[in-house]
Amino acid sequence: MATFPPIRACIFDLDGLLINSEDIYTEIYNKILHSYGKPSLQWTTKALQQSRGKIGHERLITSTHLPLTVPEFQSQVATHHSPFTTSHAPPRRPPPPPNPLHNNNHHTHLALASSTTSSFFRTKTSHLPSLTTHFPPHTCLFRDDADMQTKKGKPAGDIFLLALERINASLIGDVHGCHSESKRVRAEECLVFEDSIAGVAAGRAAGMRVCWVPHWGLREVCAGLEQMVLAGKMEEVEGRLLALEAERVGMGSTEGEEGSMGEGETGGGGKVERIVSEDGWGEMIGSLEEFDYAEYGIRVRD
Numbered sequence: 001m002a003t004f005p006p007i008r009a010c011i012f013d014l015d016g017l018l019i020n021s022e023d024i025y026t027e028i029y030n031k032i033l034h035s036y037g038k039p040s041l042q043w044t045t046k047a048l049q050q051s052r053g054k055i056g057h058e059r060l061i062t063s064t065h066l067p068l069t070v071p072e073f074q075s076q077v078a079t080h081h082s083p084f085t086t087s088h089a090p091p092r093r094p095p096p097p098p099n100p101l102h103n104n105n106h107h108t109h110l111a112l113a114s115s116t117t118s119s120f121f122r123t124k125t126s127h128l129p130s131l132t133t134h135f136p137p138h139t140c141l142f143r144d145d146a147d148m149q150t151k152k153g154k155p156a157g158d159i160f161l162l163a164l165e166r167i168n169a170s171l172i173g174d175v176h177g178c179h180s181e182s183k184r185v186r187a188e189e190c191l192v193f194e195d196s197i198a199g200v201a202a203g204r205a206a207g208m209r210v211c212w213v214p215h216w217g218l219r220e221v222c223a224g225l226e227q228m229v230l231a232g233k234m235e236e237v238e239g240r241l242l243a244l245e246a247e248r249v250g251m252g253s254t255e256g257e258e259g260s261m262g263e264g265e266t267g268g269g270g271k272v273e274r275i276v277s278e279d280g281w282g283e284m285i286g287s288l289e290e291f292d293y294a295e296y297g298i299r300v301r302d
Contacts, residue, residue, distance in 0.1 A: 002279060002280050002281070004188065004209065004280065005186075005188065005189050005297070006189070006296065006297025006298065007108060007189060007190070007191045007209070007296040007297055007298055008108060008109065008185045008189040008190070009108065009109040009110070009111065009164065009167050009185045009189060009190045009191070010108055010109070010110055010111070010190070010191050010192075010193065011110075011111045011112070011113050011160055011163050011164070011190055011191070011192050011193070011203075011208070012110070012111070012112050012113070012135075012192075012193045013051075013112075013113065013114055013115075013192075013193060013194045013195060013196070013199050014112060014114035014116060014121065014124070014125075015051075015114065015115070015116060015124075015195075016050070016195035016196065016215055017193055017194065017195040017213055017288075018131060019124060019125070019128065019131070021084070021124065022046075022050075022195070022215050022217075023215075024083045024084060025077075026041055026046070027083065028077055028080040028083075029041050029046075029060070029077070031080060032066070032073070032076050032077070032080075033064055033066065036066055036067065038064050038065065038066065039064075041060075041064070042063075042245070042248060043217040043218060043220065043221045044221050044241050044244045044245045044248060045059065045060055045063045045064065045245060046060075046217070046218070047197060047218050047221055047222065047241050048063075048238055048241055048242065048245070050195075050196035050197065050198060050199075050218075051115050051153075051154045051155075051196040051197075051198040051199050051202075052154075052198055053115060053143070053153055054070055057070045057073055057074065058070055060073075061073055063245060081120075081123060084120075084123055084124045085123060085124075085126060085127060108298055109139070109167045109171075109185065110134055110135050110136070110139065111135065111136075111139035111140070111141070111163040111164075111166070111167055112135045112139065112140040112141065112163075113141045113159045113160055113162075113163045113192075114141070114142055114143075115142075115143050115153055115154055115159075116142055116143065117142055117143060117144045118142040118144055118145065119144075121140075121142055136170070138166055138170060139163055139166050139167055139170070141159055141162055141163050141166070143159075145162075147162055148162065154196070154198045154199050154201070154202040155197075155198040155199075155201035155202045155205065155232075155234050156202060156205060157202050157203065157204075157205030157206030157207070157208075158202075158206075159202065160190070160192055160202060160203055160206040160208060161187070161206050164185060164187060164190055164206075164208075167185055168183075168184045168185055171183045171184065171185070172184070187206060187207035187208050188207060188208070188209070190206075190208040190209065191208065191209045191210070191211060191296055192206070192208050192209070192210045192211070193210075193211050193213060193288070194210060194211070194212055194213070195212070195213050195214050195215060195218070196214075196218075197218075197222070197229055197234055197237055197238070198234060200212050200229055200230065200232060200234075200282065201232040201233075201234035203232075203282075204231070204232030204281065204282065205232060209281050209282065209296075210230065210232075210281065210282040210283075211282070211283055211284075211285065211291065212229060212230060212282060212283065212284040212285075213284075213285055213286070213287065213288060214284065216286075219272070219284075219286075221241065221244070222237070222241075225237050225240055226275045226284055227275075227277060227278060228240075229282075229284075230275070230276075230277035230281075230282035230283065230284060231277055231278070231279070231281075231282070232282075271286060271290065272284075272285065272286025272287070272290070274290070
């Protein structure tokens with residue numbers, strides 16, 4: 001187990017972590033699937049689709065045998081965005097505190113790094129002002145950001161490293177004097193909060209510590225694979241999930257079978273056992289409410 005410095009920056013994903021978008025997306029995907037006579041989405045499929053953009057949609061279309069191209073599927077999804085603007089999309093977790101501090105009295109800087117677009121971010125959060133006020137605009141990154149056009153999306157660590165660059169740029173610009181480089185936040189002083197397998201892999205690829213807060217459905221299909229996920233071994237995890245998917249398809253699939261995701265379905269409940277990666281760089285918790293600030297050298301201002 002490595003010895004770690006206190007955390008000086010927290011970088012958050014959005015979808016499925018700070019807002020309950022995964023259940024909404026499931027409802028949307030199921031409406032499309034059912035309109036073509038297909039059964040409800042399985043978490044083995046969704047686990048392979050989360051945070052993967054075009055690749056994820058291709059996997060979903062292929063595994064469900066939808067007679068659609070990726071652009072056609074995305075166009076149909078876009079027609080169902082209204083649930084994101086209503087009270088049906090509340091925060092999944094409590095938002096981060098506005099003034100967390102280190103035990104050395106330096107501010108813990110906050111950033112947002114999401115695979116969504118900036119315009120869709122505004123759609124998803126327009127009714128949640130208390131959530132967005134915690135994140136300085138200059139440290140909010142989305143896939144259509146100009147600086148991301150030459151970068152790779154998750155599971156590459158580019159978006160998190162770019163968020164760190166912006167944090168450090170603001171620090172150096174604010175210090176008025178010498179020794180500005182000493183204020184820079186290092187990657188190992190960053191903690192990434194993610195809900196998806198690809199997001200965890202991206203955080204690890206960036207050389208940052210990671211707190212994985214998966215949806216209960218993802219947690220169930222990844223049971224026994226937690227150490228692989230936390231180590232950022234995405235290819236190995238996806239290989240296992242693809243095998244499970246192939247086994248499920250080979251056995252036949254009907255709506256409502258075990259593992260299917262019906263509209264409005266909820267699950268989980270109860271405190272989840274905290275799992276720490278073997279190298280100490282990652283942990284899995286059931287909810288941000290279970291996050292241990294002291295474990296990371298963070299204390300919250302009263």
